[in-house]
Amino acid sequence: MNRVTGLLSKRQFNIESISVGRTETDGVSKMTFVVDVEDERKLEQFSKQLNKQIDVIKVSDITDKQIVARELAMIKVLTTPQQRGELQAIIEPFRATVIDVSKESMTVQITGNSDKVDAMIELLRPYGLKELARTGLTAFTRGQQLHQTEVKPYSILN
Amino acid sequence: MRASTEPKPAEGKQQTIKTGADLLVEALIEQKVETIFGYPGGAVLPIYDALYRADGSFDHVLPRHEQGGIHAAEGYARVSRKPGVVIGTSGPGATNLITGIADAMMDSLPLVIFTGQVAKNVIGTDAFQESDVMGITTPITKHNYQVQDLEELPRIVNEAFHIAATGRPGPVVVDIPKDISATVFERDVKNEFHLPGYQPTVRPNPLQINKLREALIGARKPVVLTGAGILHAGGTEALKSFVSNYDLPVTSTLLGLGAFPGDHHRFLGMAGMHGTYAANMSLYECDLLINIGGRFDDRLTGNLQHFAPNARIAHIDIDPAEIGKNVPTEIPIVSDAKKALDKLNELEPATLDHAEWVEKLESNKQNYPLWHNESEDVILPQYLLRKVHQLTDGEAVVTTDVGQHQMWAAQYYTFNRPDRWVTSGGLGTMGFGFPAAIGAQIADKDSTVVAIVGDGGFQMTMQEMSLLQERGLPVKIIIVNNQALGMVRQWQEKFYDKRYSHSIIDTQPDFVKMAEAYGLHGYKMESIQEIDRELGGILNSDKPAVIDCRVVQQENVYPMIAPGKGSHEMIGVSKP
Ligand SMILES: Cc1ncc(C[n+]2csc(CCOP(=O)(O)OP(=O)(O)O)c2C)c(N)n1
Ligand SMILES: [Mg+2]
Numbered sequence: 001m002n003r004v005t006g007l008l009s010k011r012q013f014n015i016e017s018i019s020v021g022r023t024e025t026d027g028v029s030k031m032t033f034v035v036d037v038e039d040e041r042k043l044e045q046f047s048k049q050l051n052k053q054i055d056v057i058k059v060s061d062i063t064d065k066q067i068v069a070r071e072l073a074m075i076k077v078l079t080t081p082q083q084r085g086e087l088q089a090i091i092e093p094f095r096a097t098v099i100d101v102s103k104e105s106m107t108v109q110i111t112g113n114s115d116k117v118d119a120m121i122e123l124l125r126p127y128g129l130k131e132l133a134r135t136g137l138t139a140f141t142r143g144q145q146l147h148q149t150e151v152k153p154y155s156i157l158n
Numbered sequence: 159m160r161a162s163t164e165p166k167p168a169e170g171k172q173q174t175i176k177t178g179a180d181l182l183v184e185a186l187i188e189q190k191v192e193t194i195f196g197y198p199g200g201a202v203l204p205i206y207d208a209l210y211r212a213d214g215s216f217d218h219v220l221p222r223h224e225q226g227g228i229h230a231a232e233g234y235a236r237v238s239r240k241p242g243v244v245i246g247t248s249g250p251g252a253t254n255l256i257t258g259i260a261d262a263m264m265d266s267l268p269l270v271i272f273t274g275q276v277a278k279n280v281i282g283t284d285a286f287q288e289s290d291v292m293g294i295t296t297p298i299t300k301h302n303y304q305v306q307d308l309e310e311l312p313r314i315v316n317e318a319f320h321i322a323a324t325g326r327p328g329p330v331v332v333d334i335p336k337d338i339s340a341t342v343f344e345r346d347v348k349n350e351f352h353l354p355g356y357q358p359t360v361r362p363n364p365l366q367i368n369k370l371r372e373a374l375i376g377a378r379k380p381v382v383l384t385g386a387g388i389l390h391a392g393g394t395e396a397l398k399s400f401v402s403n404y405d406l407p408v409t410s411t412l413l414g415l416g417a418f419p420g421d422h423h424r425f426l427g428m429a430g431m432h433g434t435y436a437a438n439m440s441l442y443e444c445d446l447l448i449n450i451g452g453r454f455d456d457r458l459t460g461n462l463q464h465f466a467p468n469a470r471i472a473h474i475d476i477d478p479a480e481i482g483k484n485v486p487t488e489i490p491i492v493s494d495a496k497k498a499l500d501k502l503n504e505l506e507p508a509t510l511d512h513a514e515w516v517e518k519l520e521s522n523k524q525n526y527p528l529w530h531n532e533s534e535d536v537i538l539p540q541y542l543l544r545k546v547h548q549l550t551d552g553e554a555v556v557t558t559d560v561g562q563h564q565m566w567a568a569q570y571y572t573f574n575r576p577d578r579w580v581t582s583g584g585l586g587t588m589g590f591g592f593p594a595a596i597g598a599q600i601a602d603k604d605s606t607v608v609a610i611v612g613d614g615g616f617q618m619t620m621q622e623m624s625l626l627q628e629r630g631l632p633v634k635i636i637i638v639n640n641q642a643l644g645m646v647r648q649w650q651e652k653f654y655d656k657r658y659s660h661s662i663i664d665t666q667p668d669f670v671k672m673a674e675a676y677g678l679h680g681y682k683m684e685s686i687q688e689i690d691r692e693l694g695g696i697l698n699s700d701k702p703a704v705i706d707c708r709v710v711q712q713e714n715v716y717p718m719i720a721p722g723k724g725s726h727e728m729i730g731v732s733k734p
Binding site: 003010048052053054056 | 292293296297300301321353354355356477478479482483486
């Protein structure tokens, strides 16, 4: 974990988010990165540098794959008791839930892809965001890939 | 355990009890380690106690500074092509090793470094001599471990040796908390390992090999660039066959010198910042560049925009991450260099249509050879290096420090054989050259080992003269003494209007007396007459020697690709 994050900053990659967690296999964890890369070459370096780490078992670039991706965000919004109903109405279509309420604030939890989370945060922002925490994206490729375009022509691992 | 059968002054019962440190010693014996470069201290006391019990199993080399020890281990590894083994204590012992670890990482040298660590229950409390070795060494190691449990120690040691020496070699650190090396245990523990994330590709993809051959056949201006990967792979013979199968011109990186015979008629000399005109122009003008085991370092390529602008690039490297990193590559071949060359050599040789090109390179080589000033009396450093080459028949193991003398050694000491050249390329570590020579001499007892050092760099690790004294190792130290941090001075002369800021050092120790203080023979030479008369005898004696050669201060290394320039924009190509 330290190896990987240290490596990315040493090689000057721009990381938007990282999420880590255990998997179905003991001793194996999965890390999901959202990275900002300028071009294919930089992307290739990124995955090669990760692959080079002894403890990294597999690297897949799922940018152009069909994926299910989720992150979780908790948002503490300033609210007067009168505004609570209004906020409920805003978050409902996002299937977000209220997990804590106090006199001047309430905390909302949302899961979804990053666009959905962004959208809800923007709607809540005018009320005043007291605290905001996001886990970063984690993702799977879908069981079935509809349009398989991804066979990289320059792949050099044999 | 294979403890010495001789009774030790320590209590006899220690012979039957095994500690974590004994496990370590057993694992080292299993790895056929012969030499250990180590320095004791609190956190490695249990390990040193186990070494005491295992007396006779290893040659333990005690440097006078951990940095000297690890550079010696690097020299040992480079010449023997076996992992260098290093032990240091926690805290300052470990931090003194850092420069050597970083150096080995940059130059792909296999090292296994054991550092002591404070006991597990105080890790993280800023305990006495605690330092975060894992944190510090993560970016400068191929891999690192902190042993968490006695049971995993033998497995980790085996993994560490495997990782250090296979694939692209590199340093591996094993940090061992003191309580683990001191723990007594009874059971046998497993040492097999399985590394699902580490499966280096060592065999080339045959399709890519065919592609390279096709590219070769279509090429009019091909050139081969040799890197240290060929040396690590032991690929010199395969390379010679490959080159002769297609009659190819060859140039080399700094670290690749010796991979191909320097006196071969198709060898163009070293390329890069201080490479020959013929070599750099071949890179600039070629239409097919075959890089075998080099990493397109910036000191080789110069400004990337002007690097091999018209060439198709083929790159053979065992580390896929090196391919395409700096230079877009059309024919990538992930492989051990020797295995790739062997595969290429299985294909039918071909006569290329490249007569014009070869002729042009030949005329560049004739018309723009390396040049230097001449003198009747004072010593020109280039003259000195040529003389060293001549007096050792080009057969010595040559180690260098970093600076002008290093470049002159690379230019004028022509290597015809592999594994004779030990220099700090990637990190450019002053203080490397002399201790590396000690390691080289330990690895190769019969060869003449010459350490070419600057007056600046030698003073960074010269305390290791103690090792020559102690062991009678016949290393010859040649101080190319320009009373300056010459390479810095040269850059200040060229690029900072001769503002010699802190690069001229006129206060120096008396190196002859210094040598004598360590019980060694010291010589001072100030004229070419003295060199001609005495140097041969000294170099061919079986005694260590320190030779302080006073050379002309203001000499510059030429030719040169100035920073930011392309390989076709060399300065100082011909004598003014
Ligand atoms: C540890 C370290 N510090 C600083 C440098 C920067 N540096 C590169 S060459 C050089 C001058 C070396 O002087 P000397 O050893 O006398 O060799 P010369 O260039 O004179 O042959 C310096 C200071 C370095 N490479 N390594
Ligand atoms: Mg000097």
